[in-house]
Amino acid sequence: MARLLCFIGEISLDFQSELTEALSRIAKQNGHEVVFCVNFDTTGVNPMYGIIEKKIIYLPDLNSFDGIIFCHDTYAIHDMEYELSEYVHKNTDVPVVSARVIDRNAYTVLFNDYPAMCNIVEHFIVDHKFTRICFMTGRMELDDAHRRLDAYRDTMAKHNIKITDGMVFYGDYWRNRGDEALDYFLKNNKEMPQAIVCSNDYMALSICNALTNRNLTVGEDICVSGLDDIEEARYHLPPLTTLCGSTESLGKAVIDTFINIWNGQTPEKLIYLPLETVIRNSCGCKTEVDYTTFSKLYQNKEDILAALHFSPYLTLDFDSADSFADLVYSIHLMLVNKTYGSPDDFGTMYICLCDESERQDNMVEMAPNFTENMILSAIITRGRVEVCEERYKRKDILPEKYMAKKTQTYIFSLHCKDVCYGYVVLKINDIKKINHLIKALMFSIGNALDRIRMFSENKTIQQLKEQSYIDELTRISNRRFMEHFIHKLYERLQRTSEAFCVMSIDLDRLKYINDTFGHLEGDNAIKSIAKILDEIKPQHGMAARTGGDEFMLLFPSEKEQEAERYVERIYYLIRKYNKSSDKPYELSASIGFEYCREGMDLLVCMHEADKKMYAIKQAKKLARNA
16 A cells, blocks of 8 residues: 655635545545645744744654655645755655646646637627726746736637736635735726636636625626635625636546556656636626535535634633643543534544653754654544653654554644644544634644743743843843734734834934943943833833933824824933933933834834934934034
8 A cells, every 4th residue: 555645725615625525535436545744824824824834844753654646736825845855855756746836856737728719709809799808817936827927818819808917906815805906907007897807716706705795796797706606605695607627637637647657657747637618607697507516605604604603612712721631621622512513523632732841951942843753642533532742753743553553644733823832633534524613623732832932941940931021121121022922013013003103202312321421321321211111101001211322212192293292201201310410421312213004014113213213313413413
């Protein structure tokens, strides 16, 4: 029996769940096994989460498998496909097959999308007599996005139809940019488009939803087409005109490629599969709607609603766990009491935690990574819970006796913030039973492990952590805590649109004080300005020393007059200090501020505050030298 390793993202989506099922079934029919390493999209939350989510690349021992499968267009984490491809290429000689995306380090099985996309564009031009046809691309770092865009351009050129800049919107293959794309097309074209051709179904459906939200009728006011023929495309109203390449044929071609290689044959580097044009109502054609598919829509809706209802209680219940054993029993209780599916929906879950003894000497560097040895810490099925402590090599994924179970195998990493806690191995016959729940479950377990770890640390460590945020000279916050605090303000801005003020403060003439009166007086000047800033900082704000003579004041605020009052207050307290001070120099500071509002880049905002501060500082210097 051969073992294949497949890297795939977001398995709750139709294409991914269908492909994993097809790959597993076809491999099993040929006496082989597929293990899936799953990553999740984190781009809509915190980009930093994507860095640790990518660590799943380094979890398995590549050389313990007989072949590796890439599903590059299912990852939403920046540059993951390149990092994965280079890592695999440098660290193993086993054959690699990429599904749907050309990879120079692998054999590639892909749908012949260029002629198919030409056909769909020509359908609008020839059959519907359209000339105002817009196009929404996929992720342009992928070859298939270029092929599909080239097909659109070439077909439009073939019929002498000019493409303006406003007719092409650069998308990303996901379903969250339909409103943005439609606004772009409506704003940048003199006349409303007659059709919008999309590089895949997710984007096409997002366009359909955006049209509906504007009281425009799909297939009448504007026609739409996609590519992939996902299940949702069939029961959408109106059903989506699309290009169909079955996951069954893709899965079979991938497995057949490995079998041919193992048998000593040399397959073509690029293996093309046909795409079929599926004409439905969204393109303006009048076809009979297959209402039998709507029973699947209803069931899918019920599953999603059940998962949405269920997911918030994962965190609530797990938060009451004060130990790992408590958490394991909470997981079991939540899964066996869930409100949908069959009694054995979740299969067998193995929770594998990092061996913390390997991290003792270098926790900071090793925290984001898996350890070489792992601890099988819990086994959960519907009928039993076992808390255990079985040490084994990570390259084995699980102790051998557990890997032998002949079911589909999925691996999910467990992490929170910048700490990797381990991974979950899920052995299950049908992942579609719980695919709407699995992402929330894994993230909730990671959060719970992080909370348990923090509670288990002693007070001395907590005190040291708090001290690490304090500037030693001034006893106000340091740059490290400032970066933490400003990130929280920026996160809140994204959620609530609540603006905040970034105030940059620089002590004037510190070099003169140091050179003339000595560094002790220089330190005194720094401490004096720090005391003033700490005194006037707002209740929900912070003052920090960010460099030698550099400070920052941060606070939530909507009105610039509020920042101006704080500036005046700082200058007033400096004047008051100078009147009562017996120092042979005067304390002075330059201040600039900028408001960070919705849609602004944080680094640009900080730069603008610095620029205004330096302009004031330079004006003072010129006045002194005049």
